[in-house]
Amino acid sequence: METKFPRIPQYLSAPLQVLWFEPDDLAVCIISFMIASIFKGFFWFLILAGPFVYMRYKLKYPKSFLKHMFYFTGIKNLKHYPSIFYKNFNE
Numbered sequence: 001m002e003t004k005f006p007r008i009p010q011y012l013s014a015p016l017q018v019l020w021f022e023p024d025d026l027a028v029c030i031i032s033f034m035i036a037s038i039f040k041g042f043f044w045f046l047i048l049a050g051p052f053v054y055m056r057y058k059l060k061y062p063k064s065f066l067k068h069m070f071y072f073t074g075i076k077n078l079k080h081y082p083s084i085f086y087k088n089f090n091e
Contacts, residue, residue, distance in 0.1 A: 021051070024066050028054045 018026055032050035036043040058065070070076040082089050 024058070024064075025051050025055055 016023055021029065028051050029047065032046040036046050067076070067078070071078050071081075
């Protein structure tokens with residue numbers, strides 16, 4: 001009987017990628033597609049321009065800056081971290 005183990009990536013620090021898109025780039029692609037589907041017309045240009053502009057913009061900032069921006073605005077909490085509204089934190 002053969003046991004199935006999860007695939008171990010070659011480099012642990014390498015991000016998950018679909019083609020050349022990282023997960024946040026892929027999210028921009030999907031959101032661009034949704035906007036283009038709703039509004040039609042020249043918004044189809046967003047499917048190409050949106051991810052390209054975001055990828056160029058992302059190069060100026062450190063890794064996962066979007067996740068931290070969501071954290072600072074209160075949209076999403078980071079796992080295993082206290083809320084942004086705590087003034088004191090004791091480990």
